[in-house]
Amino acid sequence: MAKMNMIQALNSAHDNLLAKDPSVIIYGEDVGYFGGVFRVTHGLQEKYGKQRVFDAPISEGGIVSTAIGMGVNGLRPVVEIQFADYIYPAYDQIVSELAKLRYRSNGMFTAPVTIRSPCGGGIRGGQTHSQSPEACFTHVPGLKVVMPSNPYDAKGLLVASIECDDPVIFLEPKRLYNGPFDGNPHQSAVSWGTHPKGEVPEDYYSLELGKAEVIRAGADVTIVTYGTMVHVVEAAVKKAGIDAEIIDIRTLVPLDIDTIAASVNKTGRCVVVNEATRTGSFAAEIMSQVQEECFWRLEAPIQRVSGWDTPYPHAMEWDYFPGQDRILEAINKTLDVK
Amino acid sequence: MSHSAENKLHVPDAMFRPGDKPDFSHLDVGTAGAVKRPAVDTNPAEMRDLAYSLIRVMDDNGEAKGEWRPKIDADELRKGLRIMLLTRKYDERMFRMQRQAKMSFYLKCTGEEAVAVAATMALDDKDMLFPTYRQQGAFLTRGADLFSEMMCQVMNNELDPMQGKQLPIKYSSAEKGFFSISGPLTTHYPQAVGWAMASAYKGEDHIALAWTGDGSTAEGDFHYALQFAATYRAPCILNIVNNQWAISSPQTIAGGENTTFAARGIGYGLPALRVDGNDFLAVYAATQWAAERARAGLGATVIELYTYRVEGHSTSDDPTGYRPKDEPLHWPLGDPIERLKDHLISIGEWTQEQHEELATELETYVTECWRKVDAMGNINDPEMAHTHTAALFEQVYKEMPPHLRKQRQMLGV
Numbered sequence: 001m002a003k004m005n006m007i008q009a010l011n012s013a014h015d016n017l018l019a020k021d022p023s024v025i026i027y028g029e030d031v032g033y034f035g036g037v038f039r040v041t042h043g044l045q046e047k048y049g050k051q052r053v054f055d056a057p058i059s060e061g062g063i064v065s066t067a068i069g070m071g072v073n074g075l076r077p078v079v080e081i082q083f084a085d086y087i088y089p090a091y092d093q094i095v096s097e098l099a100k101l102r103y104r105s106n107g108m109f110t111a112p113v114t115i116r117s118p119c120g121g122g123i124r125g126g127q128t129h130s131q132s133p134e135a136c137f138t139h140v141p142g143l144k145v146v147m148p149s150n151p152y153d154a155k156g157l158l159v160a161s162i163e164c165d166d167p168v169i170f171l172e173p174k175r176l177y178n179g180p181f182d183g184n185p186h187q188s189a190v191s192w193g194t195h196p197k198g199e200v201p202e203d204y205y206s207l208e209l210g211k212a213e214v215i216r217a218g219a220d221v222t223i224v225t226y227g228t229m230v231h232v233v234e235a236a237v238k239k240a241g242i243d244a245e246i247i248d249i250r251t252l253v254p255l256d257i258d259t260i261a262a263s264v265n266k267t268g269r270c271v272v273v274n275e276a277t278r279t280g281s282f283a284a285e286i287m288s289q290v291q292e293e294c295f296w297r298l299e300a301p302i303q304r305v306s307g308w309d310t311p312y313p314h315a316m317e318w319d320y321f322p323g324q325d326r327i328l329e330a331i332n333k334t335l336d337v338k
Numbered sequence: 339m340s341h342s343a344e345n346k347l348h349v350p351d352a353m354f355r356p357g358d359k360p361d362f363s364h365l366d367v368g369t370a371g372a373v374k375r376p377a378v379d380t381n382p383a384e385m386r387d388l389a390y391s392l393i394r395v396m397d398d399n400g401e402a403k404g405e406w407r408p409k410i411d412a413d414e415l416r417k418g419l420r421i422m423l424l425t426r427k428y429d430e431r432m433f434r435m436q437r438q439a440k441m442s443f444y445l446k447c448t449g450e451e452a453v454a455v456a457a458t459m460a461l462d463d464k465d466m467l468f469p470t471y472r473q474q475g476a477f478l479t480r481g482a483d484l485f486s487e488m489m490c491q492v493m494n495n496e497l498d499p500m501q502g503k504q505l506p507i508k509y510s511s512a513e514k515g516f517f518s519i520s521g522p523l524t525t526h527y528p529q530a531v532g533w534a535m536a537s538a539y540k541g542e543d544h545i546a547l548a549w550t551g552d553g554s555t556a557e558g559d560f561h562y563a564l565q566f567a568a569t570y571r572a573p574c575i576l577n578i579v580n581n582q583w584a585i586s587s588p589q590t591i592a593g594g595e596n597t598t599f600a601a602r603g604i605g606y607g608l609p610a611l612r613v614d615g616n617d618f619l620a621v622y623a624a625t626q627w628a629a630e631r632a633r634a635g636l637g638a639t640v641i642e643l644y645t646y647r648v649e650g651h652s653t654s655d656d657p658t659g660y661r662p663k664d665e666p667l668h669w670p671l672g673d674p675i676e677r678l679k680d681h682l683i684s685i686g687e688w689t690q691e692q693h694e695e696l697a698t699e700l701e702t703y704v705t706e707c708w709r710k711v712d713a714m715g716n717i718n719d720p721e722m723a724h725t726h727t728a729a730l731f732e733q734v735y736k737e738m739p740p741h742l743r744k745q746r747q748m749l750g751v
C-alpha cells in the first residue's frame with residue numbers, strides 16, 4: 001500500500017473520482033494550473049484537462065454560487081476555498097442557498113456540492129489563516145460537516161463527500177497536511193509515512209459519513225475530539241499514562257452520538273476537545289448531547305478544552321492553542337471527582 | 339425637481355415624491371425602430387452604444403418598426419397576450435384574497451408582464467429560468483397549472499407542491515425549468531451562471547436566463563455573476579428589470595443616476611442591451627438575439643429591461659408613502675398588455691371584442707380555480723396549519739439522518 005500524507009491522500013481522492021465520474025469537476029483559486037497553494041489538486045489539470053480542473057476568480061461567493069448552479073444542472077462540483085478564514089464572503093450562498101435548496105423546493109432542486117477548505121491553527125498563520133469555523137456550519141440544517149484527522153480517513157471521507165447527494169463542508173486541518181502533530185511546537189513534524197494511517201490505498205474506497213471511530217479503547221474517561229486535536233489528545237494521554245477512551249468523531253453533522261454515548265456510559269466521564277473559540281463551539285453541542293444521553297451515568301461534570309474567546313493571535317499562538325497541558329488538566333479535573 | 343447639494347455627501351433622491359406632479363417628459367425614451375441591430379457575433383466593444391439607447395419596436399400606434407422587429411407569428415403573439423392577461427387577472431385576484439386575510443402575503447407584477455412572458459417565449463423549453471418573485475408570467479408561459487402549481491402553493495394547502503415549506507409565490511418546478519425562488523435577493527444570479535457553465539461543460543445547447551431587480555444590482559452576487567459569466571463565457575442571459583423602485587428606494591440609490599444598469603455589463607466586456615420592457619416585441623427580439631449568441635458559444639448578454647412597477651412592492655407595502663399616487667399613470671412607456679393588443683389590432687389579427695371576450699374568459703377561469711382553492715381552507719384555519727406536519731423533517735437531507743428522525747419522534751409525527 002502507498003504511503004501518503006494528507007495532501008496526497010486528498011489528491012488521490014480527487015484523482016479517483018475524476019476518473020470515475022465525468023460529472024465531477026474541480027475549481028477554486030489557484031487549483032488549476034498550479035494545483036492549489038497547498039498542492040492538493042497538483043497534477044490534476046494536466047491529467048484531466050482544463051474543463052475538469054480550473055482556476056477561479058478570487059470570489060468565494062462566486063465560486064460557491066456557480067457551484068450551486070452546476071450542481072442543479074447535474075454536475076458534482078468540488079470547490080476549494082483557499083483558507084476557511086475566507087469562506088465568509090460565500091457564507092450567504094452556503095447557508096441561505098446551498099443548504100436550503102432541497103428543502104425550499106421540496107426536493108425538486110438539489111446541489112451536491114462539496115466545499116473543501118483548509119482550516120485550523122498551529123501554523124503561525126495569525127487570526128486570518130488559523131480559524132476553525134465549523135460551528136458556523138453545524139448550525140445550518142441541510143449541510144453535512146466533515147473534518148478528518150489523518151490521510152486514510154481524509155481520502156475515504158472526501159470520496160464519500162463528493163459522492164454524497166447532500167452538500168458537504170469538508171474542512172481540512174492544515175496542521176495535519178504533512179504529518180501528525182502532538183501539540184508541541186518545538187517538536188518537528190513526524191511524517192505521515194511513519195504512521196499507520198499514512199498507509200492509503202491508491203484505488204477507490206470510501207468511508208461512510210456520520211460514523212465516529214474509537215481510536216483508543218479505555219475505561220476511565222472518554223475524550224471526544226476531531227481534527228488536529230485527535231493527535232494532541234493521543235499524545236497527552238500517552239504521556240500521562242491515562243486509561244482513556246478516545247473518539248475521533250470525523251463527521252460533525254450528522255454526529256454519531258450513539259458511539260459517544262456508549263463510551264461515556266461505560267467510562268462515566270467525558271472531556272470534549274476542539275480548537276475553535278470556546279463559546280458556541282461544536283464542543284458545546286457534544287457536551288449538551290452527552291448530558292442528554294448520559295446524565296445518570298456521569299460521575300463528574302463534562303469538561304471542555306477549546307481555544308479562548310479571542311481572535312486567533314499571532315505571537316501568542318501557543319497560549320491560545322489547546323495543548324497537552326490544558327487537556328491533561330481537564331482530564332484530571334474529571335478524574336479527581338470521586 | 340433638482341435638489342440643491344448642500345453637502346458633499348450626495349444622497350440621490352427620487353424624481354418625484356408625494357405631492358409632486360410627476361412629469362417624465364425629460365426622459366429620453368428614443369424612437370421605436372431607431373436602434374440598429376448588430377449581428378449576434380459582433381464584438382461587444384463595437385456595440386457599447388446599445389447599453390445607453392433604448393431598443394423599442396412598437397411605436398405609439400402599435401406598429402412594429404426597425405431592425406429589431408422579431409420574426410414571430412400572430413398565434414404566438416396572441417398566446418403572449420393571453421398569458422400576460424392571465425397573469426394580471428391572477429395577480430388581481432390573489433391580491434384581493436390576501437387583503438381578505440386568506441393568505442399571508444402576495445406580490446404583483448402589474449405593468450411588468452412582458453418582461454417575463456416575452457423573454458420566456460423567446461427561449462426553448464429546455465432553457466432554464468432563474469426568476470425573482472416578480473416573474474409569475476414566466477411560470478405560466480412554461481405551462482404551470484394555475485390551480486395546483488400556483489394557487490395551491492400560495493395557499494400552502496394540502497396540494498401545495500412545496501408542502502408548506504415556502505412562502506407564498508415562491509414557486510419551483512424542475513420539470514418546467516423554473517428554478518426555485520429564493521428569499522435573499524440576487525443569490526440566484528450567479529447560480530444561473532453556474533448552471534450555464536455546466537451546460538457548456540456538457541456540450542449542450544441549453545442556456546440559462548435570470549432576472550434581477552434594479553435595486554438588487556447593488557448586491558455582490560450581481561457582480562459575481564457578471565465576473566464568472568465573462569470569465570468562462572457562460573451561455574446565459576442576465577436580465578435587469580429596472581422598474582424604477584426597490585420598495586421605497588428609487589433606482590438612483592442603486593447608482594442608476596450615474597449610468598444605465600445595462601452599462602454595468604460593459605466593464606466586464608459583455609454585450610449589453612437596454613430595452614423597452616413594456617414592449618413585448620422588443621423584449622422578445624432582444625432575448626432571441628442574446629439566446630442565439632449564447633448558443634453559438636459567444637457567451638452571456640446583459641439586458642436592462644426598462645419598465646415601471648405600477649403597484650406597490652407587495653401586499654406589505656403602501657407606495658403612496660413615498661411616491662405620487664398618480665405617478666404610474668404618467669409612465670411614458672405605457673402598459674405592455676395594451677400595447678401588444680394595439681399591435682395585434684393594427685396588423686388585423688385581433689379585435690377589441692375578441693379582447694374583451696378573452697378577458698371575461700380568463701376572469702371566469704381564475705374565479706373557478708379560486709373557488710376550488712378556497713374550499714380547501716387557508717393558513718388561518720387551525721387544522722390546515724398541520725396539513726404538512728409529517729413533511730416538516732423531509733427533504734432537509736436526501737435521507738433523514740438519525741438526529742432528525744429522533745426530533746420527528748419528539749414532535750410525535
Ligand SMILES: Cc1ncc(C[n+]2csc(CCOP(=O)(O)OP(=O)(O)O)c2C)c(N)n1
Binds near residue numbers: 522552555579583
Ligand atoms: C439580501 C436581501 N436583502 C433585502 C431583502 C428585502 N427585500 C425584498 S425585495 C426588496 C427590494 C428589491 O428591489 P428590486 O431589486 O428593485 O426589485 P423589485 O422588487 O423592484 O422588483 C428588498 C430590499 C431581501 N429579500 N434580500
